[in-house]
């Protein structure tokens with residue numbers, strides 16, 4: 421069987437060897453601290469689960485939904501207004517099965533084969549996959565420590581920006597945990613205008629910012645709605661990760677084109693999930709704020725705890741990830757992750773899996789409570805992995 425050329429654009433699973441080692445350690449009865457996957461351990465509010473369960477009991481809700489219900493669209497509009505002060509209309513909204521799916525497909529809406537797109541490096545993997553799916557040519561803009569892990573717009577060559585169909589920007593960022601500033605977003609909008617470029621803003625962590633910072637919508641900045649769209653996910657704010665609910669929001673022409681592509685392959689979001697989304701969007705904000713506080717406590721525990729045992733890890737500003745430079749003496753993030761798992765029973769993600777600029781780092785997901793993070797830190801300290809005699 422010969423498979424498509426499209427399929428050959430995707431590499432092999434980089435995590436296979438990490439996974440094998442994890443399974444072997446688990447089968448020997450070891451307790452592992454798994455900080456590799458960004459799926460929250462927090463649970464959805466009872467009101468959300470109830471809304472889903474009750475709607476699922478109604479047999480009429482098992483038909484094809486075919487569209488986003490007016491009730492759901494109203495709930496999204498009201499949420500954007502109250503949460504972000506952004507007034508949107510139903511023609512500016514289209515649901516999708518998670519931002520992952522939406523970003524995976526949007527390249528096909530916007531690009532022809534060979535078109536240029538601008539992506540961050542390091543990069544959340546579906547950004548690359550979406551470009552490849554569309555046959556687009558990714559050009560990467562660096563997000564380096566020297567610039568606070570933010571895009572440096574003035575360093576993007578003008579001819580590449582002129583050619584690019586879209587620029588994907590995702591802040592708070594995964595894996596680096598950096599956070600956008602109003603100055604950055606205003607400059608981004610001017611940049612998009614100057615180069616006739618569509619901005620796709622991925623706002624997966626709009627409710628996970630620390631040190632008193634408030635998350636925002638890209639669309640809240642003047643002029644943003646003329647140059648961009650935003651993916652708004654319910655996965656992390658409301659812990660609906662497995663339910664796969666997200667929305668593309670913004671410029672009506674782009675949203676209509678996205679809806680057109682999706683309608684070729686999809687019959688609409690399961691109606692009980694639409695009810696769950698409405699319940700999530702209508703719940704009081706206090707639960708989301710409290711959850712962010714708990715993420716912050718985890719961040720402090722992990723970053724400060726690792727620093728205290730001789731592995732200096734700066735505090736990230738947002739997202740549910742800590743981006744840790746490799747301890748001194750190590751240079752391969754994959755080798756270090758294998759060793760950390762084997763010797764300290766702590767699992768994290770090699771920075772190299774986010775692209776070449778991710779090498780030299782590992783990513784920890786803040787998916788365990790502080791007392792377990794402390795145990796993980798103790799395990800790292802006692803393993804001796806940070807000591808000179810264990811180095812590569």
Ligand SMILES: Cc1ncc(COP(=O)(O)O)c(C=O)c1O
Pocket residue numbers: 458517518519520521544590593594622624653654655661664665666
């Ligand atoms: C930056 C970023 N975008 C998108 C996603 C996927 O979100 P969703 O669950 O809505 O598909 C993630 C998940 O970790 C993410 O980190």
